[in-house]
Amino acid sequence: MGLAAILVCLLAQHTYPVSGRGPVMEFYGRMCLSAAKRMNAGDRNSGILAWIALMGAVLVPVILASVLAAAVHPAVLWLLDVVFLYTTVRFVPTARALNAIERALREQNVASALNVLSQWQGEPAGADDASSLARLSAEQALREAHYGTFGPLFWFLVLPGPVGLVVYPLALRAARTWERVVEADEREFGWFAARAFHAIDWIPQRVSAFFFAVVGNFEDALFCWRSQAAAWLQPEEGIVLASGAGALGVKLGDAIAASGATIPRPALGTGEPAGEEVLASLEGMLWRAMTLWLIVFALAAALQLA
Numbered sequence: 672m673g674l675a676a677i678l679v680c681l682l683a684q685h686t687y688p689v690s691g692r693g694p695v696m697e698f699y700g701r702m703c704l705s706a707a708k709r710m711n712a713g714d715r716n717s718g719i720l721a722w723i724a725l726m727g728a729v730l731v732p733v734i735l736a737s738v739l740a741a742a743v744h745p746a747v748l749w750l751l752d753v754v755f756l757y758t759t760v761r762f763v764p765t766a767r768a769l770n771a772i773e774r775a776l777r778e779q780n781v782a783s784a785l786n787v788l789s790q791w792q793g794e795p796a797g798a799d800d801a802s803s804l805a806r807l808s809a810e811q812a813l814r815e816a817h818y819g820t821f822g823p824l825f826w827f828l829v830l831p832g833p834v835g836l837v838v839y840p841l842a843l844r845a846a847r848t849w850e851r852v853v854e855a856d857e858r859e860f861g862w863f864a865a866r867a868f869h870a871i872d873w874i875p876q877r878v879s880a881f882f883f884a885v886v887g888n889f890e891d892a893l894f895c896w897r898s899q900a901a902a903w904l905q906p907e908e909g910i911v912l913a914s915g916a917g918a919l920g921v922k923l924g925d926a927i928a929a930s931g932a933t934i935p936r937p938a939l940g941t942g943e944p945a946g947e948e949v950l951a952s953l954e955g956m957l958w959r960a961m962t963l964w965l966i967v968f969a970l971a972a973a974l975q976l977a
Contacts, residue, residue, distance in 0.1 A: 672749050673827065674968040680756035684763035695758040699841050702729060703848040711860045718860040722845060722867060729841055730834065737832035748832060755833035759840055761819030762961055765812055769954050772808045776801050776947035784808070791815075797934060803927040806945045809953050810923050813915040814908065816957050817879040818843060824964055825875040828971060839875075842868045869907060876907060879960075880914035886959035887918025891941050902937040909939070916940025918956060921949050 710721040740748040768791045775784035784804050788796040792811060798804045826835030846868035849861030884892035895917030903909025916923040916939040924939035
């Protein structure tokens with residue numbers, strides 16, 4: 672059932688693309704802002720209560736809807752899974768954005784590539800040249816593949832119905848929103864949200880990194896994972912990026928040129944710095960990783976039938 676739901680989701684997204692982040696992601700953002708506005712007292716206790724209230728306000732209706740759908744007919748629950756997959760998983764938009772940037776850079780249209788990357792990131796892209804754009808695009812694709820697709824799929828596999836498809840992105844949105852929107856002297860409010868998402872994402876991060884290694888250069892991916900991830904600006908994110916860079920056999924991270932200045936960053940991966948020719952290889956690697964996920968869901972379905 673899960674495998675069929677994912678395939679239908681990918682087909683639906685290809686036929687009827689989701690605009691922007693989608694209404695469900697925007698709803699999560701509004702819920703996080705509302706919870707912070709109403710409950711932020713600037714301390715950890717208020718952050719814990721706000722996180723629990725946020726999860727309860729969203730998850731309880733989803734659980735009730737799932738139970739009701741299953742009581743009506745398993746096919747209704749399956750349709751509910753498809754709807755949540757369609758509005759949560761961002762694999763097809765990721766592949767399309769990556770392809771658009773690769774095509775623009777191949778045509779030497781740096782301005783178009785910069786515009787696509789900025790819209791994709793939701794903020795201005797800090798790059799002025801094709802090489803920096805290619806590296807930032809590859810990093811964004813690996814980041815989006817994990818946070819927007821493989822992380823949610825892990826919890827969709829583990830938890831019943833669409834619950835996992837809600838827990839993961841909602842916890843991610845709470846951690847990021849409460850880190851950015853609160854005042855500097857109220858950062859303790861987001862302490863629990865950040866640690867809750869760290870726990871929720873601990874296994875999925877490593878599964879994504881391992882899958883990149885399996886479908887790419889295995890030895891280089893594991894080497895970069897072990898030796899480079901901890902030095903990244905965000906070590907947890909570095910696990911995914913370092914493994915992906917090693918699997919591709921290229922160098923990501925490193926210094927980039929932006930607004931006439933050089934921004935220093937740790938190096939990730941091996942070999943030459945990523946150029947536009949690497950983006951097509953990366954898209955192929957992401958599709959192989961998705962195929963591996965589909966195989967996992969097929970095996971899980973076979974075990975349930977056995």
